[in-house]
Each structure stands twice: as C-alpha cells, then as structure tokens.
Amino acid sequence: VTSAVEAAASAVELVSRTVEVYFRHVFIPSRGDPDPFRVLAGTGRWATPWTLYTAPEVHVVWAEYCRNAASDVDRADPTGGVGLSTTSLPVLAQVEVGDPLPRRALYRLTYRFGQVADLTTRANQQKLRDAGFDTTNFYADDYGLCPELAQAGADLGWQALIAPSAAWQPDGSCTAVLPGGRVALQRHQVVVEAARPTIGTAWATTYRSGERPGWLG
Amino acid sequence: MNQSPVEAAERSLSHEEQIWFSAFSHRRTVYSGERFRLRVQSTPAQAQGITGPLPRYVVLAGTGVGVSRTGLMSSSVLAVHEFNRVFSWGVPVVGLDEPESASAHTGNGLRQIVSAVSYVASAKPSPPSLTGDLVQDVRAVTNLTSAELAAVLGTSESEFRRWRSGDGTLPAEAERTLKALRAIASMLVGGLGPSGVRRWLVAEPDAPIDDLRRGQVDEVVRRAEAYGETLAT
Numbered sequence: 548v549t550s551a552v553e554a555a556a557s558a559v560e561l562v563s564r565t566v567e568v569y570f571r572h573v574f575i576p577s578r579g580d581p582d583p584f585r586v587l588a589g590t591g592r593w594a595t596p597w598t599l600y601t602a603p604e605v606h607v608v609w610a611e612y613c614r615n616a617a618s619d620v621d622r623a624d625p626t627g628g629v630g631l632s633t634t635s636l637p638v639l640a641q642v643e644v645g646d647p648l649p650r651r652a653l654y655r656l657t658y659r660f661g662q663v664a665d666l667t668t669r670a671n672q673q674k675l676r677d678a679g680f681d682t683t684n685f686y687a688d689d690y691g692l693c694p695e696l697a698q699a700g701a702d703l704g705w706q707a708l709i710a711p712s713a714a715w716q717p718d719g720s721c722t723a724v725l726p727g728g729r730v731a732l733q734r735h736q737v738v739v740e741a742a743r744p745t746i747g748t749a750w751a752t753t754y755r756s757g758e759r760p761g762w763l764g
Numbered sequence: 765m766n767q768s769p770v771e772a773a774e775r776s777l778s779h780e781e782q783i784w785f786s787a788f789s790h791r792r793t794v795y796s797g798e799r800f801r802l803r804v805q806s807t808p809a810q811a812q813g814i815t816g817p818l819p820r821y822v823v824l825a826g827t828g829v830g831v832s833r834t835g836l837m838s839s840s841v842l843a844v845h846e847f848n849r850v851f852s853w854g855v856p857v858v859g860l861d862e863p864e865s866a867s868a869h870t871g872n873g874l875r876q877i878v879s880a881v882s883y884v885a886s887a888k889p890s891p892p893s894l895t896g897d898l899v900q901d902v903r904a905v906t907n908l909t910s911a912e913l914a915a916v917l918g919t920s921e922s923e924f925r926r927w928r929s930g931d932g933t934l935p936a937e938a939e940r941t942l943k944a945l946r947a948i949a950s951m952l953v954g955g956l957g958p959s960g961v962r963r964w965l966v967a968e969p970d971a972p973i974d975d976l977r978r979g980q981v982d983e984v985v986r987r988a989e990a991y992g993e994t995l996a997t
Contacts, residue, residue, distance in 0.1 A: 574992050577891045577954040591995040600996040606882035615995050622967035643884035647964035649955030649991055650886060712996070721996040741888040741955070748882045 548699045552692055555680035556664075556699035559671050564660045566733060569601035569722050570608045572651035575741060583654040583735055592690045593697035593708060593723035600723055601656055606751075607712050607719040609744035612651060613752040614714035619648040620749050621760035630762045631750060640747030650741040657733040658724065664700055664708040667720050686713045688755040701725040716753045889957030898942050899928060905949035907962040916976050917941055944981045948972075951988045 573581040588596045602608045613620050623644050631639065665671060672682050675696075684691030693710075700708055706728030712719035724731075750763050892904040902913065914924035917938045927934050934942065949961045956964055965973040972984045 571994055573994060575888065575954040577950050585992060585994075587993045590993055593996060600994050602996075604879070606879035609882045611996055612994075616991075618970060619964075622969070622971075641881045641884070643886070646956060646960040647967050649952060649960070649964075650888070651955065653883070710996075714996075723996060739883070739885045742883040742885045744883050745881060748879075751879070 548695050548702070551679050552695040553699045553702075555675050555678035556696055556703055556705075558674040558678045559664045559666070559700070559705075560674065561662045561664055561705065564658070564663050566657055566659050567603070567722075569603055569656045569658065569724075570605050570738070571599070571601045571654050571656060572608050572612050572742075573654055575650060575652050581652040581654070581737075583652075583656065589694075591723075592693045592713070593710070593721075593725075594690075594694040595698050595701045595725055597726045597729070598697065598723050599656075599728075600721060602712065602719070602721045603709075604715075604719065605653070606748060607715045607721065608653070609748045610714040610719065610752040611712065611721065613644070613744050613749045614754050614758075616648060617754050617758040617760060620644055621762070623648050624760070624762040625746060626762050628762070631746070631764045636747070636750060636764075640745060640750070642746050643743040644746055644749050645743070648743055650743050652740055653738040653742055654735055655738050656735045658707070658728065658731045659733055660706045660728060660731045662704055662706045662727070664705045666708055666710045685711045686716070697723065697725065701727060706731055714752050714754075889953065889955070889960070891953060892958055894946075898934070898939065898946065902942050902946050902949070905946060905953050905958055905961060906965060907958040908965065912962075912966065912973070913942075916945065916973060918977060941976065941979075941981070944985075945976065948981075948984055948988050952991070955991065 571583055573583045574585065575581050584599060586597055586599055588594075591598060591600055593600070600611070602611065623646060625639070625642065625645055626635070629635075666675070666682075666685070675682055680692065680696065684693050684696075687693070697708065704727055705725055707722055707724045709720055709722050711717070712721045749760070754760075894901045894904060899913070902908065908916070910924060911921045914921040917924065919938070927938070949958075949965075952961050952964060965971065965976075972987060975981075975983045
C-alpha cells in the first residue's frame, strides 16, 4: 500500500451502523449447504486477505453476479440469437437467465458495524479526491487502486466499506466486509436456496468494457 | 364480508393515496399515472418457494400477498405503501396498455421495475447418484451423449462403444480425461443440474468442451472454480 493511498484512507470519515442487513449470492455445492462466508483471499475490487462481498439491495447482488459471469450470461442467450428489443424486453424482463448460468443461493447477513467507511457519500469522495485518490477507480475494470485502499482501510481498523457498485450504476452500492468486520456479524439466514437473475437484471447490469452480452442489445 | 388482503390494503389508505391495486397472473408489469395499476408477473410456484425476506416492492401475483423488504406480510398494507412511495418518485408508464409511450423501456423507469423482480427462485437441483462406473458417472453428472463423450476423448462414437462393450478398460488418457470431466461436473452440478452442466460444457462461444478436447483441463477447472467466490466487480 502506497503512502498516498494510506493518506486517502486516513482522510475517510468513519461512521457506525446499528443493525444493517446485507445480501449475498452464494455458490451451491453438489451436496451439503452453501457456505455464505467462503472467500478467496485477495480477490475482487476490495481485495484483502478476507473480504466478504455483499450488497444492501438484492438487485445489486444479482447485477454483480451478471457482471462477474458475463460470459455465461452471453452463452445463455434466451432469445436464440434474435436479441432483445424494446418490444420484447418488457415481456421477458422477469424471465430468468437460464443455463448455463449456475443458480446461486441468496443469503441475508445482519451486521452491526462500529467502523464503516461509506465511500458513497459526497463528503468522503471529496476527501479521497483531496488526498489524491481518483474516485473513478470505483468503476475501473481492472479495479485500479481499490484493493490498495481496502487494505489501507483494513489496516486502519475499517470493519467494512460501502462503495458504489460498478455493476449497477449509478445508484447501486456494495458493502465489502473486511477482516475486522467478521466479529460484527449478528446473524445469517438463507433467503432462497437456488435462484438466477432475471433477463431484466442482466439487461440493466453494467458490464466491463467489451463484455456486455450481445443479445442484451 | 370477507376482504381480500388487497381490498383491505386499499381501504386502509387515505383518499390521496388511493390506488388501484391488482395482482393477477398477467405477463406484464404495468405502471400508470398518479393512480396506478400494478400487475406483476409471478407464479404460485415462485410464491411457495419464498421462505424469507424479499426485495422491496414485490407482489406475488395470484396470492394477493404483498412482500416488503422486511419479510412476508400477513397484510398487504405495508407493501402497498411501499409501492405508493415508489410511484410517488415518478415511475413512467410501462406495459401492455401503452407500449408505445413507454420511454422507460430504455430508461430509468424500466431499471426501477427490473430492480423489483431481480431474480427467479427455483428448486435446487438434486445431486445425481454416482455408481463408481466412470462412464456412467460422467453421463449422470453431465447428460452428455455418447457422441459428445467420444468427441471429448478424440475418438469416434463406434470406437468409444467398443471400449465400453469390451472388458470396460479405457485407454489411460481417456480415463484421465473422463475422471477430470466427472470432477469438474461435480463442482457445477449443484447449481446447474446435469442438463445445465451439459449446456455449460457445450454452449458457444468459448465452450469448455473445446478446451477439454484440446487437453486444456486446467483452464476448465479454473472456470469451474471461479464460481466458488462471490466478487464485487
């Protein structure tokens, strides 16, 4: 972590949150229950040795899944090569994106954070910019300096950070629970054992450059 | 006189908030005007699959039950109020009745509607029973045909059948490939089921089955393992 990013992280104003609910889509194993806390160290936009990606809104969760599994959304093409149109989209919007996009379990996680960095606020985004952190990093396909900021924040004691969602722009947000936030978990429960995003969600998702499935138009 | 939950919800609202609220099994979502009509596509099967909280602003059609972010409601009142709040934000007209006026087809209005029903719940696929017979197991977890399996192994279907009809001994390379295929499919079958695994393997572009044909097993394993994580992107 560079000193500039450390300075940016230090400038962020932290808040505490009472009980907050977040959602997370989870891999379904062939046997046994899904593990909503399974993480791969050092992966994703807000990578730290342990980062749990969630979102406060369910549709953002599914948009993040679509963005991350863009090739499967592409291969699922439920229009048989015809593609969506303004006429067919309203009709098909609530139909699921089918195979080969794997179903996921949907979990609800309840946390009580004492130290949250809400990077969606104008004040904190201005503090980051003033400290030299370019907030367009939030949407960069290669994540930019976001992993460094997350690590710097984790080192400063952030339990979680709230950031704009690259998948649901401009008003979606994600909550990344950082290592210090593990102890803030209050409860977790399954919402749906198996589900897939709708065609409408796939359509409304913002994909990485060049990855938007062609059939979505 | 018995009231439906929807009727009860309507009666609980003030005149200014009065709405026409219907939840039938129409395959359309319709929003219109200050006094709006709402129809949300859903099925009883979906409704029965609901055991916990759902996204805000969802109505399960055919059940007359409103659902809010806080959970399944015994009454529709809160859900209706939630809907009312959404519409007070000015969601444009979308739907069957006035399709040409639906500027929201490509705008924020449709995004708002999409966010209301962002996923479809379904039954969790049942894991297939494996017998230990390698070829049978691969078929059980992938639904691949003999011709497709033969192609993966780089042989003809007739040659593949000869292997099977003989003493059951497969060439070493074919056995290794089939074991890898069984292992990869076993990672995916929980979320896809066998037919979905087959589609995952063969769907273009970048069909993983092509990588297997080329012996690039590691690449296919990498793609399968990637589903284990839940990333923010």
